[in-house]
Amino acid sequence: MNPDDACPIRDILNRFGDKWSILVMVQLHRHRVLRFSAIGKSIPDISQRMLAVTLRTLEADGLVKRKVYPEVPPRVEYQLTTMGESLIPLIRNMVEWARENRGEIIRSRNAYEGRE
Amino acid sequence: MNPDDACPIRDILNRFGDKWSILVMVQLHRHRVLRFSAIGKSIPDISQRMLAVTLRTLEADGLVKRKVYPEVPPRVEYQLTTMGESLIPLIRNMVEWARENRGEIIRSRNAYEGRE
DNA sequence: CAGTATCCTGATCGATACTG
DNA sequence: CAGTATCGATCAGGATACTG
Numbered sequence: 001m002n003p004d005d006a007c008p009i010r011d012i013l014n015r016f017g018d019k020w021s022i023l024v025m026v027q028l029h030r031h032r033v034l035r036f037s038a039i040g041k042s043i044p045d046i047s048q049r050m051l052a053v054t055l056r057t058l059e060a061d062g063l064v065k066r067k068v069y070p071e072v073p074p075r076v077e078y079q080l081t082t083m084g085e086s087l088i089p090l091i092r093n094m095v096e097w098a099r100e101n102r103g104e105i106i107r108s109r110n111a112y113e114g115r116e
Numbered sequence: 117m118n119p120d121d122a123c124p125i126r127d128i129l130n131r132f133g134d135k136w137s138i139l140v141m142v143q144l145h146r147h148r149v150l151r152f153s154a155i156g157k158s159i160p161d162i163s164q165r166m167l168a169v170t171l172r173t174l175e176a177d178g179l180v181k182r183k184v185y186p187e188v189p190p191r192v193e194y195q196l197t198t199m200g201e202s203l204i205p206l207i208r209n210m211v212e213w214a215r216e217n218r219g220e221i222i223r224s225r226n227a228y229e230g231r232e
Numbered sequence: 233c234a235g236t237a238t239c240c241t242g243a244t245c246g247a248t249a250c251t252g
Numbered sequence: 253c254a255g256t257a258t259c260g261a262t263c264a265g266g267a268t269a270c271t272g
Contacts (some may be wrong), residue, residue: 012214018132036254047246062211062224073253083217090213098128101199108178152234163266189233
């Protein structure tokens, strides 16, 4: 009843409400481990900047682990942490819900447009 | 072609990534039915404008039903649609996850700050 | 009461160029 | 390869005032 009940979600969920975080996490989950450039290829329309920013944020939150190999040329590998993996089932549920309801939402939007 | 067309999750989830949609839906779920001003009171820091905008979007998407009573002064009641209700369990899971992991995320953020 | 209409600010995001 | 730096555009969101 207290609005604070939903407050933790605001802080946390806002991170995944951004444009790329969920997409990056899904790719990392699918491939287990990916290099920077490989994530970029798996998400063709993400810019280098936004990929870096997104990975930095996910890393800071402890959802993604970053491992640097001291080689030349440099190699950096990313993978989900245990906490990051624990979020995957929830993301999957959301995707599933979106798939099931997308048609109705689109229809509703069109109807709403037409009624004014 | 818009990438949102190909990726249902981006189109749908972006709506709930905004600042107020989830909070409004949670309030409507808890009270079953609420008037405009009552939602505002249950979410003290939402502006009148953002409440109206959020409700309009949720209504357009078919997640919230709006009922106007032809009275003076006007009375308008909002409640979740069936589709809106179907989203509540997923939101609850997200809130639950956020509660369980919030501590670790905060600690991770602090550690990340300190390491550079 | 239940909203609109304006105006404005800060954040988000993208393009481009550059680097260890 | 794996980034960072800089700039500019776009947009979500807030403050305030007004209305049927």
